[in-house]
Amino acid sequence: MPKPYPIGLFWFRRDLRAHDNAGLHQALSQCEQVHTVFVLDTDILDPLPRQDRRVDFIVQSLAQLDEALRALAGRAGAGLIVLHGAARHEVPALAQRLGVQAVFTNHDDEPAAQQRDSEVRTALSLQGIAFHTAKDHVIFERREVLTQTGSVYGVFTPYKNAWLKKITPFYLKSYPVERHAGALADRPEGLRRSPPDLTAIGFQASNLNNLRLPVGLQGARALLDDFRPRLEAYQRTRDFPALKGPSYLSTHLRFGTVSIRELAALAHRASQQDASNSGAATWLSELIWRDFYMQILANHPGVVTHSFKPEYDAIEWEQGPEAEALFLAWCEGRTGYPLVDAAMAQLNQTGYMHNRLRMVVASFLVKDLGIDWRRGEAYFAQQLNDFDLAANNGGWQWASSSGCDAQPYFRIFNPVSQSEKFDADGRFIRRYLPQLAGLQGAAVHAPWQARPIDLQAAGLRLGVDYPLPIVQHDEARQRTLARYAVVKKTA
Numbered sequence: 167m168p169k170p171y172p173i174g175l176f177w178f179r180r181d182l183r184a185h186d187n188a189g190l191h192q193a194l195s196q197c198e199q200v201h202t203v204f205v206l207d208t209d210i211l212d213p214l215p216r217q218d219r220r221v222d223f224i225v226q227s228l229a230q231l232d233e234a235l236r237a238l239a240g241r242a243g244a245g246l247i248v249l250h251g252a253a254r255h256e257v258p259a260l261a262q263r264l265g266v267q268a269v270f271t272n273h274d275d276e277p278a279a280q281q282r283d284s285e286v287r288t289a290l291s292l293q294g295i296a297f298h299t300a301k302d303h304v305i306f307e308r309r310e311v312l313t314q315t316g317s318v319y320g321v322f323t324p325y326k327n328a329w330l331k332k333i334t335p336f337y338l339k340s341y342p343v344e345r346h347a348g349a350l351a352d353r354p355e356g357l358r359r360s361p362p363d364l365t366a367i368g369f370q371a372s373n374l375n376n377l378r379l380p381v382g383l384q385g386a387r388a389l390l391d392d393f394r395p396r397l398e399a400y401q402r403t404r405d406f407p408a409l410k411g412p413s414y415l416s417t418h419l420r421f422g423t424v425s426i427r428e429l430a431a432l433a434h435r436a437s438q439q440d441a442s443n444s445g446a447a448t449w450l451s452e453l454i455w456r457d458f459y460m461q462i463l464a465n466h467p468g469v470v471t472h473s474f475k476p477e478y479d480a481i482e483w484e485q486g487p488e489a490e491a492l493f494l495a496w497c498e499g500r501t502g503y504p505l506v507d508a509a510m511a512q513l514n515q516t517g518y519m520h521n522r523l524r525m526v527v528a529s530f531l532v533k534d535l536g537i538d539w540r541r542g543e544a545y546f547a548q549q550l551n552d553f554d555l556a557a558n559n560g561g562w563q564w565a566s567s568s569g570c571d572a573q574p575y576f577r578i579f580n581p582v583s584q585s586e587k588f589d590a591d592g593r594f595i596r597r598y599l600p601q602l603a604g605l606q607g608a609a610v611h612a613p614w615q616a617r618p619i620d621l622q623a624a625g626l627r628l629g630v631d632y633p634l635p636i637v638q639h640d641e642a643r644q645r646t647l648a649r650y651a652v653v654k655k656t657a
Contacts, residue, residue, distance in 0.1 A: 171197040175260065177202075179271060181302050183383055190341075193268075205257060206224075206225075209252050216370050223379070225362070230381070239348075248362060302422070306457050322570075329454050338431040381423075383423050389418065394432070398443055400446070401447070408589055408594040430453050469560075477652075479568075481653065504613065506581050509523035509598075516551075525579065536645060567650070603624075
């Protein structure tokens with residue numbers, strides 16, 4: 167049976183893999199020949215600092231993707247076309263140059279991406295070119311999982327239960343891209359070149375290659391292989407930042423160098439085969455949280471700038487020079503609370519932060535310092551290797567109590583007790599705050615409570631080598647309860 171289109175174009179975005187790719191599979195199965203493209207989008211890149219680990223990750227991953235496509239096609243002339251410019255212009259122009267009848271890509275529900283895709287769709291339509299998109303980045307998207315009344319879930323647990331009830335092997339199976347690889351086209355001579363390096367697009371190398379974050383398809387495979395034997399222990403180890411508990415695959419999920427279907431299938435299969443495998447069940451729950459936040463963003467795009475619970479926008483946050491100084495101290499890890507400062511050091515040095523610590527530092531910024539959650543969200547967006555708008559927004563709104571299924575406003579993490587519980591021996595703190603390495607016992611969690619003789623033995627001068635607390639937690643808690651009273655009044 168002839169295919170609907172003689173020539174097609176597949177546009178890679180946040181799906182940098184040649185295997186198990188829904189949109190690529192759709193393009194290859196519907197077109198006699200398929201070109202592939204990735205656009206280093208200047209609309210996204212131009213505002214970024216010239217050293218950015220995420221750009222470094224993408225550029226290195228593109229080289230592996232190009233190699234994988236050529237291997238899949240079995241011809242050196244095939245491979246990835248990489249362009250540098252505004253995608254909203256570059257994609258329609260390339261489609262016209264290649265003489266394609268259809269452009270394929272995978273969904274992206276972020277508001278800016280929706281606007282870009284709308285412009286691309288319009289431009290292609292004016293040329294008589296079809297534009298097809300596919301679900302690839304999540305298991306269930308948009309309005310696939312709804313309440314019995316047909317509305318979008320705003321609470322996680324019933325969403326999770328409905329997700330688990332709906333899941334079948336069909337939703338977890340891999341798309342057989344390899345079966346249709348013969349349709350991959352050779353690149354035109356003028357476009358048959360290797361992906362550019364960082365300097366070619368105006369960036370400089372970051373410290374990415376010095377971190378424990380292998381890149382691309384090969385990096386994702388290495389991390390997944392490393393995590394498989396640790397999956398069973400995930401529930402027991404995931405909350406302790408000094409332990410090797412997480413999968414460390416979040417950046418790969420963000421850029422699609424690993425398939426969400428492969429990960430969900432692994433977790434679901436393991437939890438079904440052994441009901442006592444709490445690690446697999448817990449990890450699957452974390453993947454479902456990801457779907458949950460994605461569908462919140464898709465159906466409630468206003469959360470990008472406003473609280474999911476509108477009444478929380480009435481809260482008056484701290485402002486002025488003192489608030490700015492507190493915010494800067496938080497960003498730079500100078501709060502005087504070791505677990506908070508160690509977590510921020512980890513973020514600033516590596517672009518990674520343990521999930522438990524994301525909750526701790528977010529609670530501290532919002533409920534100890536009284537700073538608007540949107541400022542913390544924006545700082546994370548600048549720093550995180552795995553920055554994903556839906557998850558980042560959802561996490562910050564959870565911490566501030568303004569989001570869907572968020573913690574109660576009166577739940578305020580105590581940074582010292584969190585430190586004592588999740589980094590009891592101070593291993594994580596000492597790794598990122600070496601100036602505290604000499605402190606013994608409980609003093610590493612609250613240096614200001616240490617005896618002078620212990621500070622002297624540790625060679626530590628508070629206020630010089632390490633700051634005193636910038637706020638008193640008990641006093642800050644009372645101010646937060648008063649600040650959130652406006653919400654209580656409207657409840």
